[in-house]
Amino acid sequence: MSPKIDPNALPSQPRRAASIETWDDEFEVVVVGFGVAGGAAAIEAARAGAKTLILEQATRGGGATALSEGTIYFGGGTRVQNATGFEDSYENMLAHVRAAAGPTADPEKVRLYCEQSLEHFAFFESIGVEFKDTFFADKVIFPPTDDCLIYSGNEEAWPFSQEAKPVPRGHKPKKQGSAGAYIIEQMIDAATKLGVLIRNETRVRTLVRDDTGRVVGVVTKHEGRESAIRATRGVILTTGGFIMNRAMVEHFAPDLAKCRYPIGSDGCDGSGIRMGMGVGGAAVNMHEGLMTTAFFPPVTHIKGLLVSAQGQRFINEDCYHGRVTDAIAQKADGRAYLIVDDTLYGQSIVPYALAGVEETIEDLEKSLGIPEGQLVHTVASYNRAAERGEDPVFHKAGKYVTPLVHPPFAALDLSVDKSVWATFTLGGLDTQATGEVLTVDGQVVPGLYAAGRASAGLTRSGRYYASGMSIGGGSFFGRQAGKAAAKAAKVD
Ligand SMILES: Cc1cc2nc3c(=O)[nH]c(=O)nc-3n(C[C@H](O)[C@H](O)[C@H](O)COP(=O)(O)OP(=O)(O)OC[C@H]3O[C@@H](n4cnc5c(N)ncnc54)[C@H](O)[C@@H]3O)c2cc1C
Incomplete structure (x- = not known):
């Protein structure tokens, strides 16, 4: 017998339209949840002339957007890229994103996102989000200043550096430090000016479906009272x-369950995904998420060597921190050490346990319990090539390659059960580029759209x-959903 599934992981059943005696309200487009995807959807629906309501439980x-750094992935020659001397094009962006988004990405969504990136940048400017024409050169998670452009992904890292000319595409709005809350405030302002009705403290409990299978409304709860909104x-x-x-x-993502720091807002409880599943929407990619242990800054840590519990390297350390962390999970069974020498060790933004500090690599190997000779061999062979500024095995960029020769040597424990692994989910409802939700056999669920992390x-x-793909993608496809819903055929 298969184990019983916790009811909180199951699809939420819709209400039948025939069971609704009277509708409390009627709108053309109803958006559930005011993060970046919901804000973008509501703004576009209203711009297209639809009477639009946005319901937010908080x-x-x-949502998670307001807690975020607010980096947005744009390219193809934005004003900021041009002003800071980086030459990008649609073709170059597409070549990179195609490779960097990997084989599971939807090729049509990737193409559209790159093709309309400049227009999407203009959308953010049109709602009052400002970007400074500056580049922050250090490899960081996000600029601590109000600077804009950073390398926010794998552009400079092998093998992606071979697929397209590396240029930075992470754009953080002009705010000191994190900018997610600022983006939301601009969206609330823009949506309000367009006449979107925003109802806070209103949780959507179920979808309402008619006898033809079309989604025709929602049931909400506000101050203990239920309302049906058409x-x-x-x-x-x-x-x-x-x-x-x-x-x-x-149930869906056991790897993410091992991470000790789930990040997001209380609203990231999957209610929309479960409601979509309840009307036949397919939930896909549910096992995937971003897991990250941000071992840099300081940037010198990238010059260190990441090794498994067997003392072997398994990835170039200059990749995006999420890619490095994924490699620790998938290739090193969740256990890894960052080996640094005295010149490379620095204060991390998150605290790491020091698994060992020794005067020689031999002693460090012993104190970590690594099989004899393995770490010694890894460091010696790395150092030999590093003398020439090369990393022939994993192709770390030359600027991060230096021999580890200055004692003492330290091992930072980056293992999933010993360090700070932050995580959020990447699975959700399957959608077309229009935001229309699809069933497992690829049919559209009439009347239902999804965007952002719910998809x-x-x-x-x-x-x-x-970094920047969630806010960028969520807002871009939220906009497509808003436009598509606004011009969908109206039910009587
Ligand atoms: C610390 C942190 C930093 C990050 N930094 C970045 C970054 O720099 N760049 C980037 O691209 N991504 C970043 N991310 C990821 C990104 O912020 C999120 O993936 C993205 O903002 C999700 O947007 P969303 O609109 O889909 O959902 P959210 O922003 O989470 O919004 C969903 C909203 O729906 C509401 N809601 C949920 N259920 C209901 C219901 N049943 N009824 C009514 N309302 C409901 C919630 O309360 C919430 O307000 C970061 C995430 C975190 C946590």
Whole structure:
């Protein structure tokens, strides 16, 4: 007998339209959840002339977006790229994103996202989000200043550096430090000016479906009272991911369940995904997520050597931190040490356990319990090539290659059970580029759209992720969903 599934991981059943005696309200487009995807969907639906409502369970919009750094992935020659001397093009961006988003990405979504990237940048400017014409050169998770452009993914890292000319595409709005909350405030302002009705503290409990199978509304709860709201053109689910729903994470994404720091808002409880599944929507890619242990800054740590419990390297350390962390999980069984010498060791932004500090690599190998000779061999062979500024095995970029020769030597424990692994989900409802939700056999669920982390987005695994892809992809495909729903045929 298969184990019983926790009910909190199961699809939520819809309400039958025939059971609704009276509708409390009627809108053309109803958007569920005010993060970046919901804000973008509502703005476009309203711009297309639809009477639009956005429902948010929290006291104010924001979700995971408001907690984020706010980096957005744009390219193809944005004003900021041009002003800071980086030459990019649609073709160059497409070549990179195709390779970097990996084989599980939807090729049509990748193409559209790259083709319309400049227009998407203009959308953010049109709602008042400002970007400074500056480049922050250090490899960072996000600029701590109000600077804009960074290398936010794998552009400079092998093998991606071979597929397209490396240029930075992470754009952080002009705010000191994190900018996610600023993006949301601009969206609330823009949506309000366009006449979108925003109802906070209103949780959507179920979808409403008519006898033809079309989604025609939602049932909400506000101050203990249920209301039925009719959506004559479409319902858009932009409720975020499911990292805060332990039952769903354990059921669908056991690797993510091992990470000790789920990141997101309380709203990332998968309610939208479960509602979509309840009306036949396919949930795809549910085992995937971004896992990250941010071992840099300091940038000198990238010059260190990441080794498994057997003392062997398994990836170039200059990849995006999510790709490195995914490699620790998949290739090193979740256990890894970053080996640094005295000149490379620095204060990390997150605290790491020191697994050992010794005067020689031999002693460090012993104190880590690594099989005899393995770490000694790894460091010696790395050092030999590093003398020439080369890394022939994993192709780390020359600027990060230096021999490890200055004692003492230290091992930072980056293992999943010993260090800070932050994570959020990347699985969700299967959608077309229009945001229309698909069933397992590829049919559209009439009247239902999804975008952002409630859907399986632009990039679908931590191995193939870059900072800026969630806010970028969520807002871009949220906009497509808003436009499509606004012009969908109206139900009587
Ligand atoms: C610390 C941190 C930093 C990050 N940094 C970046 C970054 O720099 N760049 C990047 O691209 N990505 C980043 N991410 C990821 C990114 O922020 C999220 O994936 C993205 O913002 C999700 O947007 P969303 O609109 O899909 O969902 P959210 O922003 O989570 O919004 C969903 C909203 O729906 C509401 N909701 C949920 N269920 C219901 C319901 N049943 N009824 C009504 N309302 C509901 C929630 O309360 C929430 O407000 C970061 C994430 C975190 C946590």
